[in-house]
Amino acid sequence: MHATTNTLGTSPRDDKTDAPIGASVDAQTEAQTGAQTGAQTEAQTGAQIIIRSLIAHGVDVVFGYPGGQVLDIYDELYQHADQIRHVITAHEQGAAHAADGYARATGKVGVVIATSGPGATNLVTGIATAHLDSIPLVAITGNVTTKLLGKDSFQETDIFGITIPVTKHNYIVKDIKALPHILAEAFAIAQSGRPGPVLIDVPRDVQTARCESAIVKPYTLHADTPPQEQDGLAQDSTSVVSKEALAKKAHAKEVLTKEALARAVELITASERPYIYCGGGVLSAAAGLEVAQFAEHIDAVIGCSIMGLTAIPASHPRNLGMTGMHGREASIRAQDSADLIIAIGARFSDRATGNKAHYIADKKFLHLDIDAAEIDKNVSTSASLIGDIAPLLQALTAKLQPTKRVAWQEEIAAIVLEANAEEAPDDALSASDGLSTADTFDAPLDTPLDAKSIIRAVRKRSADDTIIVTDVGQHQMWVAQNYSFENPRTFLTSGGLGTMGFGMGAAIGACLGSSLANNTAPRKTVLFTGDGSFGMNLNEMATAVSQSLPLVIIIMNNGVLGMVRQWQALFYDERYSSTTLDRTTDFVALARAFGAEGCRVESRAELDTALDTAFAASGPFVVDCAIEKDEQVFPMIPPGGTIDNMLLG
Amino acid sequence: MSDHKIIIGAIVNNQFGVLMRITELFTKRCYNIDSLEVGVTDDPAYSRMTIVATGDASVEEQIIKQLSKLHDVRHAAIIPTERASVREHMLIKLKVAPNTNAALTAMINARGAKVIDFSAETITAEVTGEVESNDGFIECAREFGILEICRAGAQALHRGTECL
Numbered sequence: 001m002h003a004t005t006n007t008l009g010t011s012p013r014d015d016k017t018d019a020p021i022g023a024s025v026d027a028q029t030e031a032q033t034g035a036q037t038g039a040q041t042e043a044q045t046g047a048q049i050i051i052r053s054l055i056a057h058g059v060d061v062v063f064g065y066p067g068g069q070v071l072d073i074y075d076e077l078y079q080h081a082d083q084i085r086h087v088i089t090a091h092e093q094g095a096a097h098a099a100d101g102y103a104r105a106t107g108k109v110g111v112v113i114a115t116s117g118p119g120a121t122n123l124v125t126g127i128a129t130a131h132l133d134s135i136p137l138v139a140i141t142g143n144v145t146t147k148l149l150g151k152d153s154f155q156e157t158d159i160f161g162i163t164i165p166v167t168k169h170n171y172i173v174k175d176i177k178a179l180p181h182i183l184a185e186a187f188a189i190a191q192s193g194r195p196g197p198v199l200i201d202v203p204r205d206v207q208t209a210r211c212e213s214a215i216v217k218p219y220t221l222h223a224d225t226p227p228q229e230q231d232g233l234a235q236d237s238t239s240v241v242s243k244e245a246l247a248k249k250a251h252a253k254e255v256l257t258k259e260a261l262a263r264a265v266e267l268i269t270a271s272e273r274p275y276i277y278c279g280g281g282v283l284s285a286a287a288g289l290e291v292a293q294f295a296e297h298i299d300a301v302i303g304c305s306i307m308g309l310t311a312i313p314a315s316h317p318r319n320l321g322m323t324g325m326h327g328r329e330a331s332i333r334a335q336d337s338a339d340l341i342i343a344i345g346a347r348f349s350d351r352a353t354g355n356k357a358h359y360i361a362d363k364k365f366l367h368l369d370i371d372a373a374e375i376d377k378n379v380s381t382s383a384s385l386i387g388d389i390a391p392l393l394q395a396l397t398a399k400l401q402p403t404k405r406v407a408w409q410e411e412i413a414a415i416v417l418e419a420n421a422e423e424a425p426d427d428a429l430s431a432s433d434g435l436s437t438a439d440t441f442d443a444p445l446d447t448p449l450d451a452k453s454i455i456r457a458v459r460k461r462s463a464d465d466t467i468i469v470t471d472v473g474q475h476q477m478w479v480a481q482n483y484s485f486e487n488p489r490t491f492l493t494s495g496g497l498g499t500m501g502f503g504m505g506a507a508i509g510a511c512l513g514s515s516l517a518n519n520t521a522p523r524k525t526v527l528f529t530g531d532g533s534f535g536m537n538l539n540e541m542a543t544a545v546s547q548s549l550p551l552v553i554i555i556m557n558n559g560v561l562g563m564v565r566q567w568q569a570l571f572y573d574e575r576y577s578s579t580t581l582d583r584t585t586d587f588v589a590l591a592r593a594f595g596a597e598g599c600r601v602e603s604r605a606e607l608d609t610a611l612d613t614a615f616a617a618s619g620p621f622v623v624d625c626a627i628e629k630d631e632q633v634f635p636m637i638p639p640g641g642t643i644d645n646m647l648l649g
Numbered sequence: 650m651s652d653h654k655i656i657i658g659a660i661v662n663n664q665f666g667v668l669m670r671i672t673e674l675f676t677k678r679c680y681n682i683d684s685l686e687v688g689v690t691d692d693p694a695y696s697r698m699t700i701v702a703t704g705d706a707s708v709e710e711q712i713i714k715q716l717s718k719l720h721d722v723r724h725a726a727i728i729p730t731e732r733a734s735v736r737e738h739m740l741i742k743l744k745v746a747p748n749t750n751a752a753l754t755a756m757i758n759a760r761g762a763k764v765i766d767f768s769a770e771t772i773t774a775e776v777t778g779e780v781e782s783n784d785g786f787i788e789c790a791r792e793f794g795i796l797e798i799c800r801a802g803a804q805a806l807h808r809g810t811e812c813l
Contacts, residue, residue, distance in 0.1 A: 371718070373718055377714075
């Protein structure tokens, strides 16, 4: 299990057991959840089981939108308002993103509730966003009564069928007796192994039915013990199929073999130029420190996928920053020079690798991941270790002598020096530290407002634990490249699905989640967005205002869909088909209309005052920053291209 | 890497929606299903599927890994063709006329099939054999006139003592 702790204890279970476990009502849980009676066999309605189960699973806030088929769940929320907070969003998509942002910021499972039909389908983009980024969510939807299912009833959709491709697992509950177990299993699946979203569709009559069953205690699917070293395992069992054998097989998948470890050690020992490619799995596993120590041990450098960006502090001398299509030049060049890529919790997305044939040429690959299916999916590996990252790295470190790779580090130093000189020629001095120049470089006040200046100015006003959320597009890449993230889980972005409109909901969820987790008043949270992305879900301003959330919303407003425009400029001979927005939206007036504040920034000179005001505001504050429409994101490796095609601007 | 026939055996929870999950996985990952056959096992909690697909070695590996990730899949493995007992069940309804009756009956008997229904104008045969053998039966039956055909998809077990 990652990142969350099981406070109520677990009973040992095999990977995929269906038999209800912990089936007794746990009097302690009842007491902790403040259930009105401690009677073990009190008949409870389905709606009561749902809310009490959420409380038993430590859920402090749910995001959602009421409707006809979740009236009973909302009635229970009303009655348990002192134990579980409900945040109504402007739209169910915003609620799904909020639950996702909550989960990304806290590492806990985010919960979203929606009614049947359009309520449920409005969740789909949010669920798919969480699915591609491996974020633990539990989505609960109402549906028409079981008798009306399949009759094209009012607000009926087959959300079970619709969400099969975008969930880790999903359910439609037709029998209340299964409900307590399904709720606990949903939480277990969402956060065990590789996290992901789980949907539970509950027809209304199941919410109102009564059942003398107990809340099932939280548990995890995988044993919490680290992988044990074992001699080679038989590939094929010759025993008859039995539940025991199946359970053993489920466990065997995660057992670290001596052979696999030996192959990994051999690869690393033989490597002269190791490069660690760190992905979002490192954050899920809370193993950033272990990765950094491992890099130190074998004298490797580190590059991150966009999802792995905050796993290692930007200031860490071995961290070269983001790799991939819009990665930092030094990181991309170092990766290209490497002879061994050690991928940790990463999945070799097409955006990370670019041209696959070039990417894999003259390299070997060692892959560490908790999801066996990621091994050899996109890139063929020479060795792989499957399991929880921290214990895998400990096992590897124990087998390897600390090594210095002097020639490699000299080469890296030269790469960094050259890349930094190219990226910030005005500020070559700070290049020697091998880091982004973002924190130290200030453009003169008389220069036009540009994205990097805005990011630097925000960084100056933020703490290392300030959560930064983005939408999708150029602003997202600029932030990923230039904001120096120091703490894990402080950069929330839709990496896999690239969901424009993710930001507002995610910022709301993150702001609430981080404050609840730290037991503080809502903490300053920054959303970087574009005028395109913001336009998609700006209705959630209403939610931010109603919750009095101190969001600083930076709109990088260039009047165009900048990233698509950039592709049109570079690859479509500047035929700007439908990317010039020609809108006259007054975002400051809009902010006021929602009950928020805002200001417009048109020059570098106005930026500092505007940000000072925004950071001092107690509620949401929109900073509408006018930037040039032709500012582009560089470096850029064109789609399917190689390092030789890298555009530096 | 060259494409070949892949036979997969899978034990799955005998539960609502499992078939949809599995076919959706094949659709989503762009794997071709040649045939899929499913039935409950001796333990009613589980069903066993035989899926025949086409792909190269990496597709073969990914299919097993991706199937294994599904919560409702208890166990999934390749049954290598050289170690597999494979059979397909088929019902076939053929036209019959007085002048073809004898030849048709002879063909059915010669191929080890069984007549399970007949009328003045039709004979329905039950055929069980390897998939290629059933293909052969269909070819032979064409000259008599095929009215309807119902093929179940391949079923496979390991040969000998080996089990899934």
